[in-house]
Amino acid sequence: MKLYVTDLSPNSRRVLAALGHLGFKGETEIQKFDILNGEQRTEAFRAVNPNLKVPALTDGDLNLWEANPIMIYLADKAGADSFCPSDPRGRIEVLRWMSWEVQHYNRALGDIVWETVAKPAFGMGAPDQEKIDAALENYHRFAAVLNDHLAGRDFILGENVTVADFAVGAVSALALHPQSQVPLDDYPHVKAWYLRLEGVPAWQATAPRAPAEAAE
Ligand SMILES: N[C@@H](CCC(=O)N[C@@H](CS)C(=O)NCC(=O)O)C(=O)O
Structure with missing residues (x-):
């Protein structure tokens, strides 16, 4: 490959x-x-x-x-069934969270961290507060959904890390960046899950070496 x-x-x-x-x-x-x-x-x-x-x-x-x-x-x-379930219920859960992250959650998060972390790191100008505010409104709406879902769960589908965690957690390194202005403290289950994900060896091994390297 x-x-x-x-x-x-x-x-x-x-x-x-x-x-x-x-x-x-x-x-x-x-x-x-x-x-x-x-x-x-x-x-x-x-x-x-x-x-x-x-x-x-x-x-x-x-x-x-x-x-x-x-x-x-x-x-x-x-053939990694625990990482990506093949049964209809597990598979549709994976696809549901993947659609949701692309369309809603990571789109809002991406807009915030682009303005606050990536743009300054790339020397592309000052953060645009209007864009941050608009993205924050969406972020709060969808972060609350993820936070409620993660209460009592280690990972998105439950006990095991899956492709859904790698998808929804893709922007974690930037969101955890101190400059990100992402209000993670409002969503403790999301923050705890991000930190749990950062402890997965293969995820950890691909951590960006500098904030700019985490930018889309
Ligand atoms: N929806 C695509 C997004 C891919 C994407 O936007 N890739 C960026 C890097 S993160 C890229 O290749 N940008 C180069 C370009 O747009 O010319 C995916 O999930 O793979």
Whole structure:
């Protein structure tokens, strides 16, 4: 297999972490692009992912893009049922949380941490308070849902860490950053779960080395 990633990306982190968690790291070629310099904008990579975005995975004649489906593919290939349940109830729970994080939770969180952590780290100007306030309104709405769900659970599906945790937790490193202005203390179950996730070895192994490296 060959996996295309960038250092600057929670989307790449979740897939790299899944690769490590499932034991595929040794047999997978990793190609890192410097996306800020547009290294991914080649015809060769367009044949892999016409969106010219990472992460993307090739496995034989399969070209797969979008971080969450890549994680599911890897888990199914490994037969890792506890990491990505194959029974209808477990599978639909995974898909539900993955849809929710893309559309709601991580979108709001991403907007906040982009303004407060990533933009300053990249030298891209001062945080825009209007954008932060708008994102915070959404963040509170959806963080409350996650917080209630996590009460009494170690991970999103219960006892075991799953692809749903890697998906919903993708932005954890930035949200935990002291500069992030993400009001995590209002949502103690979310904060405790983020810290629990940071203790999962394969997740820990992919922690960004600097705040800028966690930015999308
Ligand atoms: N929905 C995609 C998002 C992928 C994405 O936005 N990747 C960013 C890095 S985090 C990228 O490749 N940006 C380069 C570009 O847009 O040219 C996924 O889940 O994989």
